[in-house]
Amino acid sequence: MKHAQTSARADFMLTxxxxxxxxxxxxxxxxxxxxxxxxxxxxxRNSTITLDFRPGGIFHFKMDFGSQVAYGRLKFEKIEPYDLxxxxxxxADEQANVVKAPFDxxxxxxxxxxxxxxxxxxxxxxxxxxxxxxxxxxxxxxFHSIRxxxxxxxxxxxxxxxxxxQKTGGRS
Amino acid sequence: xxxxxxxxxxxxxxxRRQIIAMLSRQPLNVNTISEQFDxxxxxxxxxxxxxxxxxxxxIKRQGRERFCEAQLEKLNEVADWVDHCRQFxxxxxxxxxxxxxxxxxxxxxx
Numbered sequence: 001m002k003h004a005q006t007s008a009r010a011d012f013m014l015t016x017x018x019x020x021x022x023x024x025x026x027x028x029x030x031x032x033x034x035x036x037x038x039x040x041x042x043x044x045r046n047s048t049i050t051l052d053f054r055p056g057g058i059f060h061f062k063m064d065f066g067s068q069v070a071y072g073r074l075k076f077e078k079i080e081p082y083d084l085x086x087x088x089x090x091x092a093d094e095q096a097n098v099v100k101a102p103f104d105x106x107x108x109x110x111x112x113x114x115x116x117x118x119x120x121x122x123x124x125x126x127x128x129x130x131x132x133x134x135x136x137x138x139x140x141x142x143f144h145s146i147r148x149x150x151x152x153x154x155x156x157x158x159x160x161x162x163x164x165x166q167k168t169g170g171r172s
Numbered sequence: 173x174x175x176x177x178x179x180x181x182x183x184x185x186x187x188r189r190q191i192i193a194m195l196s197r198q199p200l201n202v203n204t205i206s207e208q209f210d211x212x213x214x215x216x217x218x219x220x221x222x223x224x225x226x227x228x229x230x231i232k233r234q235g236r237e238r239f240c241e242a243q244l245e246k247l248n249e250v251a252d253w254v255d256h257c258r259q260f261x262x263x264x265x266x267x268x269x270x271x272x273x274x275x276x277x278x279x280x281x282x
Contacts, residue, residue, distance in 0.1 A: 012257040016265040040273035108180035132180040
């Protein structure tokens with residue numbers, strides 16, 4: 001059925017099992033030393049520029065493809081050792097500002113990931129889900145103004161209702 | 173930030189994802205779509221407008237009604253994104269797995 005396919009595919013989901021306790025797996029995201037060892041595309045030499053492992057903190061890294069250099073950044077949102085990690089991921093410039101992907105693949109500009117860590121018998125499973133980061137400020141404003149219109153609408157409705165009740169109340 | 177109108181903006185919102193799912197089965201008019209949601213008709217109209225601007229649906233007038241039709245080939249771009257993500261993370265996790273094996277071999281189990 002087209003329906004199931006479409007809704008299942010709008011979000012990204014993957015599980016992966018590691019032969020290590022979850023504290024160790026979680027901590028592999030927490031330091032520049034660890035991230036330098038494993039993070040980034042296999043085709044590039046990757047190095048940490050800065051890593052601030054706190055909610056709101058940024059991991060800014062360099063990807064050296066030889067002929068081309070690109071930068072990326074994670075912005076940490078939620079950090080709950082050793083169970084949950086939320087961050088957004090995007091390509092970046094040298095100053096860690098978000099930029100479009102430097103190659104021709106239609107990708108969301110920024111993706112929000114949620115990683116849930118669970119441990120059983122010394123093995124850790126990560127369930128990762130991802131979705132494009134929510135709309136632009138302009139769009140959010142659009143919906144905000146609708147809400148305001150509705151509130152105004154409702155309150156004028158209530159004024160009318162109050163007036164009506166007063167009138168009928170007065171009559172009865 | 174400049175306003176983006178692409179499939180990713182289209183699917184960034186859960187209501188829009190639902191609208192797309194509904195329309196992938198059959199074309200519907202805006203009123204029928206609105207009836208399925210708790211949000212206001214205006215909000216649904218705005219979602220429909222954004223979906224149209226992103227190229228995921230087309231709106232066809234039939235008399236007084238506006239029918240929305242999904243552009244399924246456009247949805248393939250979404251699938252491409254998910255595939256790309258899967259490749260990226262599978263590779264990242266393989267690399268992480270290797271790193272963890274290395275750390276474990278260096279640090280004998282307590």
